[in-house]
Amino acid sequence: MNFYDDNFGWYELGPGDDPEETGEFYRRTQAESVWKKCSGCNRRVKIKRDYAYCNACADKREHGFDI
Numbered sequence: 001m002n003f004y005d006d007n008f009g010w011y012e013l014g015p016g017d018d019p020e021e022t023g024e025f026y027r028r029t030q031a032e033s034v035w036k037k038c039s040g041c042n043r044r045v046k047i048k049r050d051y052a053y054c055n056a057c058a059d060k061r062e063h064g065f066d067i
């Protein structure tokens, strides 16, 4: 099973992961997220209130790209 959200991108259930727990984490993250415009790509994404960037942009920034 795979999950996707704009805060963390894709995450997969590994062999040691509890599907209940991962599903619960996903639902909680989604529940805490709001639709807003990403400061990097200007896409409308569902991210946490205190986040300014979607996962793709956060990733780029982490790798030293200027966005």
Ligand SMILES: [Zn+2]
Binding pocket: 038, 039, 040, 041, 042, 043, 053, 054, 055, 056, 057, 058
């Ligand atoms: Zn973005």
